[in-house]
Every structure is written in structure tokens, then in C-alpha cells.
Amino acid sequence: MGAMELRHEHKQSQTLSPRLQHAVRLLQMSSLDFSTMVTDMLGRNPFLEVTEGSDEALPLDADVPVAPSPVMAETPEPLPDDREIWRAESSGSMRRAEDGELSALEMTAAQTCLREHLRSQLNVLRLSPRDLVLATIVAESVDDDGYLRSSLEELAAVAQMQPPVALEEMQIALKRVQALDPLGVGARSVAECLLLQLPKIEDARSRRLAERIITQHLNLLASRDVPALAQLLDVSVAEAEAVCLKLRRFDPRPGWRYETTQAAYIVPDVLTTKVRGQWRVQLNPAVIPKVRMNQVYAELFQRHRQQGHAEMANHLQEARWTMRNIEQRFSTILDVASAIVRRQRHFLEFGAMAMKPLGLKEIADEVGIHESTVSRVTNNKYLATPTGVYELKYFFSRAIVSSNGSACSGTAIRGLIKDIIEAERPENPLSDAEITRQLARQGLVVARRTVTKYRQMLRIDAVERRRQHS
Numbered sequence: 001m002g003a004m005e006l007r008h009e010h011k012q013s014q015t016l017s018p019r020l021q022h023a024v025r026l027l028q029m030s031s032l033d034f035s036t037m038v039t040d041m042l043g044r045n046p047f048l049e050v051t052e053g054s055d056e057a058l059p060l061d062a063d064v065p066v067a068p069s070p071v072m073a074e075t076p077e078p079l080p081d082d083r084e085i086w087r088a089e090s091s092g093s094m095r096r097a098e099d100g101e102l103s104a105l106e107m108t109a110a111q112t113c114l115r116e117h118l119r120s121q122l123n124v125l126r127l128s129p130r131d132l133v134l135a136t137i138v139a140e141s142v143d144d145d146g147y148l149r150s151s152l153e154e155l156a157a158v159a160q161m162q163p164p165v166a167l168e169e170m171q172i173a174l175k176r177v178q179a180l181d182p183l184g185v186g187a188r189s190v191a192e193c194l195l196l197q198l199p200k201i202e203d204a205r206s207r208r209l210a211e212r213i214i215t216q217h218l219n220l221l222a223s224r225d226v227p228a229l230a231q232l233l234d235v236s237v238a239e240a241e242a243v244c245l246k247l248r249r250f251d252p253r254p255g256w257r258y259e260t261t262q263a264a265y266i267v268p269d270v271l272t273t274k275v276r277g278q279w280r281v282q283l284n285p286a287v288i289p290k291v292r293m294n295q296v297y298a299e300l301f302q303r304h305r306q307q308g309h310a311e312m313a314n315h316l317q318e319a320r321w322t323m324r325n326i327e328q329r330f331s332t333i334l335d336v337a338s339a340i341v342r343r344q345r346h347f348l349e350f351g352a353m354a355m356k357p358l359g360l361k362e363i364a365d366e367v368g369i370h371e372s373t374v375s376r377v378t379n380n381k382y383l384a385t386p387t388g389v390y391e392l393k394y395f396f397s398r399a400i401v402s403s404n405g406s407a408c409s410g411t412a413i414r415g416l417i418k419d420i421i422e423a424e425r426p427e428n429p430l431s432d433a434e435i436t437r438q439l440a441r442q443g444l445v446v447a448r449r450t451v452t453k454y455r456q457m458l459r460i461d462a463v464e465r466r467r468q469h470s
Contacts, residue, residue: 026325027332027373030380031269031287038289038326046312047297047319051290114185114258115140121180134159134173138186146185146255147193148174184254191218197250209233209243221247224465241468268384270337270392272348279345281338283330284384293323335367336377340395347395348385352415357399357407400446413439413446414454421460426468 026034042048118139122132137159141150152170159165178186178196187193194214201207212233213221220229221244230240251257272281298319301312340363346354360371360378367374378392399407420438424430430438432455436448460466 024376026329028376028379031267034329035287035289038291038322041318041322042291045315045319045322047294047301047316048291048322049294051292114142114144114146114255117258118142118177118180118185122176125176127176130161131169131173131176133161134165134169135176138170138173138177139180142177142186142255144255144259145253146182146187148177148186148188182251182254182257184251190252191215193252193254194218194247194250197254200250201246206243206246209235209239210247213243213247224467226467266382266389268382268389269333270381270383272337272341272383272385274348274386279341279348281334281341283334288330289326291323291326293319332367332369332373332377333381336363336369336374337381337383337392339363339366340383340392344395347411348387351387353412353419355395355397355409355411355415357409358396359398360396400444408444410454413444413450414458416442416444417451417454418458418460421455421466424466426466429463429466431463 026037029037042050119136122135122139125132125135127135137155138148141155142148152167152174156165156167156170174186180186183197183200184193185196187196191214195211198207198210198214201210213229217229217232220232224244226241226244227237229244230237233240267286268284269287270281271284272279274280298316301309301316340358341348343358343362344356346356360374364371364374378396381392382389383392383395394411397410400410400413416439417435420430420435432448432451435455436446436451439446439451455462
């Protein structure tokens with residue numbers, strides 16, 4: 001049996017200190033989460049305070065030296081007008097004006113949910129109390145899509161009225177709800193929802209054909225098999241296509257227009273615009289926290305510091321870390337965004353077709369940080385350009401090498417696919433395989449499955465769904 005022995009080995013390992021872990025978490029936060037965190041810290045740390053009307057000593061802008069473009073350099077391109085909206089929202093302009101005028105918030109129309117909209121219509125109808133209750137039960141049972149998923153028997157049992165509610169009464173209540181706005185509400189299936197919207201078709205012949213399609217050939221409408229529909233309806237392909245086009249304008253989810261969920265608006269972290277042939281990059285003032293150290297409190301504490309004040313000492317240390325991390329966060333975001341703009345200036349000037357392949361390592365080497373830091377900086381951070389708002393990650397893509405040896409980005413390939421599909425003949429659209437062959441003829445060897453993936457990313461229907469019959 002071998003003897004046991006103790007052996008000492010020296011190994012080097014890298015661990016993150018709590019302070020560094022905190023800085024990493026701040027860096028990868030979105031602007032909304034970061035703002036929430038700073039607001040929470042302001043409420044519990046006495047050494048931090050909100051600044052009023054003063055700018056922070058942060059690097060707010062950077063000029064990216066770019067050679068003037070022969071096409072785009074005549075006049076500077078202003079940033080979108082939405083910039084003023086962002087600034088107005090961030091500066092608290094929603095408060096009531098001093099002169100007594102209504103604020104923008106008070107002038108905004110109040111949102112009404114679907115069930116409230118239905119109740120308001122029922123309340124103006126001349127109904128008996130019993131009929132009003134039954135119709136209200138039906139209206140309250142409609143889901144957010146506008147459909148009635150519960151059976152009329154179940155709703156009759158819910159009423160618990162005397163005398164007991166008959167099924168015929170519930171059917172009448174359902175008809176009353178289905179006659180309300182929006183058309184299609186209260187339907188129990190997609191077919192019934194479409195049938196309720198038939199009054200939108202004014203032509204009697206087209207309305208009859210549409211009814212036959214909905215009741216007998218809904219599967220062919222979904223698959224866009226217009227020739228088969230024309231044969232079954234004994235009409236021309238053009239007439240069948242015209243009726244199908246009207247049906248596609250119907251709303252299969254009528255309740256969505258009264259959706260009460262608030263839209264999530266994106267506030268860009270960085271702004272860029274072209275001034276005198278050069279791209280100027282700056283941080284969006286709306287996302288920079290208006291916070292600073294309370295130097296009076298800090299100096300008083302340091303002057304009269306005594307034992308037993310560990311909690312206040314921790315608050316002071318946390319406040320200092322927070323201020324340094326805030327400056328480091330926005331300085332890094334600005335540096336990374338400026339490097340991206342330098343690399344992708346042709347995209348900003350000429351569109352998706354001019355997007356260059358770009359990797360995290362290229363930006364990391366230029367800025368002097370690690371690739372993982374670039375990944376954190378570009379996650380949930382947005383750049384506002386004259387043509388739109390893009391996540392910083394959008395500007396990164398791997399290179400696809402063409403037959404002549406030049407590299408092309410995936411974004412440029414998607415732009416080319418979009419242009420090819422937009423130029424196709426509606427009656428003879430191109431399949432993914434045909435698009436692949438067209439790309440190959442232009443020197444871009446891309447797999448068909450990649451073309452399919454890019455087409456789906458562009459939210460473009462498959463070939464059969466794009467086909468239009470004349």
C-alpha cells in the first residue's frame with residue numbers, strides 16, 4: 001500500500017473583487033435598469049444628491065474623423081426630431097406649465113380597454129335590466145383578442161338569476177355583443193370572426209364569394225391557393241384574388257386595437273449625426289444620471305469621523321465607487337460607440353448594403369479593453385442615427401467571403417435578399433433556392449438554409465404566400 005503524502009502546489013487564478021464585480025454589473029445594465037439602480041441608491045445614500053441644472057464632468061461627445069463622402073457631404077444631416085421628445089421626457093416637461101396650460105400628459109387620450117369599450121356601448125342601448133346584465137356578462141367574458149372562449153351554458157350558470165337563464169337568452173345577448181364595435185368581437189372561432197366582418201365588403205357578389213370562402217374553403221385562403229379557390233368557386237383567378245385580398249384586410253384579432261399594454265419605448269444611449277462631413281458621436285443627456293457627491297456631508301464626516309460609524313463609512317465608500325463607476329460606464333460606452341461609427345460609417349451613409357463585417361475583437365483592440373467588456377457594453381445599448389435607432393450589437397456580424405475574395409457582412413446579405421425580393425414579379429416570386437442562385441451569380445456563396453434564415457429574420461413570407469395571381 002502506497003504511503004500518503006502532502007504536496008504544496010502554487011497556482012495563479014484570477015478572481016473579481018466585489019468592487020470589480022459591481023462595476024461589471026453596472027456596465028452590462030440597460031439604461032432603464034441603471035437609472036432605477038441609481039435612483040434607489042440616491043434614496044438610501046446620504047452622500048449622493050441630485051444635481052439641478054449642472055452638467056456632469058463626463059466625456060459627452062467625440063468627433064469621429066471621417067473623410068467627406070462625395071455623395072453625402074453637401075449638407076449636415078440633422079438628428080431625428082424625436083430627439084427633442086427624448087429631451088422633453090427626460091427633463092420632466094410632463095408637469096403642468098406655470099401659466100396654467102395643460103401639460104402633455106394631461107392632454108393625452110386615456111386608454112380604454114376592450115371590455116370598457118363594450119360596456120360603454122351596452123349602457124346606451126335600451127335594454128331591460130335582465131338583458132343588460134346578460135349582455136354585460138358576455139362582454140366581460142371576451143378575451144384580449146376579442147374572442148369568447150367560454151360556452152354560453154357556462155355563462156348562463158354564472159348569471160344565477162331567477163327565473164333561470166335560458167340558452168336562447170344567452171344567444172340573444174351574444175348577438176347584441178357581436179353587433180358592437182369593433183366588428184368581429186365576441187366570435188367563437190376565426191371563421192365566425194371573419195363572417196362578422198363581412199359588412200365591410202360593399203359589393204354583394206364579392207360578399208357572397210367571401211362568405212363561401214370562409215365557410216367552405218378557409219384552409220385554401222390560409223394557404224393562398226387562389227387557383228384552387230377560383231376553380232371551386234367557378235370564377236376567374238383575378239376575381240378570386242380580389243376577394244381574397246379583401247378578406248386579408250379583415251382583423252383576425254379585433255381586440256388588439258384596445259390593447260392596454262404600454263409600449264416599451266427605446267431611449268438611445270448614444271447619438272450620432274453628420275456635421276460638415278464628419279460624424280459626431282455624443283452620449284444622450286437623457287440617460288446620464290444627474291447625481292453627484294455631496295461634498296459638504298463628505299467633508300463633515302471625514303472631519304468628525306469617530307469609531308462606531310462603520311455604516312456611514314460604507315455609505316461614503318459606496319458613493320465614491322458609484323461616481324467612479326458611472327463615469328467609467330459612460331466613458332466606455334462612448335469609446336465603443338465611437339469606434340463602431342468609425343468602422344461602420346459607410347452603413348450610416350449608404351445603408352445596410354454597405355455594412356462591413358465586424359468582430360468584438362476589432363473594437364476591443366481599438367478601445368483597449370477586453371472582448372467580454374465590449375460584449376457587455378453593446379448589450380441593450382442603442383445608437384440613434386439619422387436613419388433609425390439600432391442596438392450596438394446590430395453592427396457586428398461575421399464575414400462572408402465572396403468568390404473574388406472580398407468580405408461581406410450578414411447584414412449586407414440580408415439587405416441584398418430584401419432588394420431581390422422587392423424586385424421580383426408578384427405573380428412569379430422567387431423561392432429561397434432561386435435567391436441562393438442569384439446570390440451565387442453575384443459571387444456570394446450562401447447556403448439555401450442561410451437564405452431562409454435571413455428571409456425569416458426580415459419577416460418576409462415564403463414564396464407561396466408572396467404569390468399574387470392576376
